Amino acid sequence: MTMQYAPQVKWFLLPLPLLALFLGAEWLAGPATGDVVRGGVLLGKFFTLIGFALAATRFSWGDRMHRIWSLFVLNMVGLLGQEFYFGYVSVRWPELALSPEAARPVLGVVLLIANIASTMATVLLARTWREAGLEVESTKLRHMAKLAVVPIAFAIFVVSMRENLQREPADVWDTIVLVILPFGDFVCFSLIGPLALTAFSLRGGSLALPWAMFALGSAFWVAWDVATTMSHLSGVAIEAMRILALGYTGCAGIEQWWVLRPQARFAV
Numbered sequence: 001m002t003m004q005y006a007p008q009v010k011w012f013l014l015p016l017p018l019l020a021l022f023l024g025a026e027w028l029a030g031p032a033t034g035d036v037v038r039g040g041v042l043l044g045k046f047f048t049l050i051g052f053a054l055a056a057t058r059f060s061w062g063d064r065m066h067r068i069w070s071l072f073v074l075n076m077v078g079l080l081g082q083e084f085y086f087g088y089v090s091v092r093w094p095e096l097a098l099s100p101e102a103a104r105p106v107l108g109v110v111l112l113i114a115n116i117a118s119t120m121a122t123v124l125l126a127r128t129w130r131e132a133g134l135e136v137e138s139t140k141l142r143h144m145a146k147l148a149v150v151p152i153a154f155a156i157f158v159v160s161m162r163e164n165l166q167r168e169p170a171d172v173w174d175t176i177v178l179v180i181l182p183f184g185d186f187v188c189f190s191l192i193g194p195l196a197l198t199a200f201s202l203r204g205g206s207l208a209l210p211w212a213m214f215a216l217g218s219a220f221w222v223a224w225d226v227a228t229t230m231s232h233l234s235g236v237a238i239e240a241m242r243i244l245a246l247g248y249t250g251c252a253g254i255e256q257w258w259v260l261r262p263q264a265r266f267a268v
Contacts, residue, residue: 011209011255012216015247018047022243026236037239038087044246045083049076051253055210058260064124069253071121078114082107108176115184125214126191128198149222153189156225157182163229185225192218210256217248 022040052072059066086107090097098106164178195215202208224241 011213011251012248014251014254015244018044018247019240019243023236023240026239038083038091040239040243041246042080042083042088044243044250045076045080048246048250048253049073049080051250051257052076053253054257055253058257064128068121068124068128069256071117071124072253075114075118075121078110078117082110082114104174108174111181112176115181119184119187122188122191122195126194126198149192150190152222152226153186153192156189156222156229157186160185160229188218189222189225192222207259209259210252213248213255214252217245217250217252220245220248 021043022036025036025040052069056066056069056073059069086103097103160182161179164182167178192215195211195218199208199211199215202211220241224238224245227238227241
């Protein structure tokens with residue numbers, strides 16, 4: 001498929017207004033309140049959900065990419081619902097909060113479904129470049145990409161598991177959150193290399209941008225996880241990483257939707 005395309009670097013600037021809005025609200029409200037962080041994360045997840053949903057609409061039902069983006073939509077619906085209810089509604093209106101006995105299984109099921117959906121989607125997305133017959137020119141480059149991310153992902157997994165196993169799970173649902181979720185993060189983080197290589201293989205074409213932005217968003221997720229899990233850091237700068245992670249993964253979906261619009265002229 002050969003068409004004319006000029007790289008649209010401006011897409012990489014799209015998450016910056018979201019970040020500026022978060023930082024401005026944090027500055028106005030002051031660091032003592034957690035409402036800005038919760039609101040910023042909610043807004044970021046909603047933005048990402050819109051991006052994933054838009055991308056899914058560009059593919060036919062049953063298509064591989066439709067399945068991938070739909071799984072990401074399911075993941076974000078679960079995370080957005082969890083964040084909205086447990087992080088906002090139950091805090092603002094305690095009378096609407098579930099009892100701890102009822103909340104644990106609900107939270108466990110939601111997080112389990114969201115985590116499985118995200119892991120499956122990331123695995124399918126990372127393997128798409130092989131399924132399409134795209135090859136990176138250098139085997140050495142493939143090995144370097146793996147070596148760049150897998151050790152970091154494994155370190156995050158080990159630290160998370162060590163800390164989680166030191167806690168006493170209240171029930172089976174608590175065990176799911178403490179044990180299964182770090183494994184899903186490890187799989188997703190380990191696949192950043194293949195995602196970046198796909199963008200590299202597609203360089204010069206418009207379809208490279210969604211892959212590049214998704215890989216960049218995933219890299220910000222790794223940075224946020226390293227800061228919070230391994231270093232136990234917190235603050236505006238750390239939360240800004242999470243906003244950028246949500247912003248760039250959401251932009252990946254929006255860019256996928258944009259380049260595949262009927263009147264688009266793109267190159268592969």
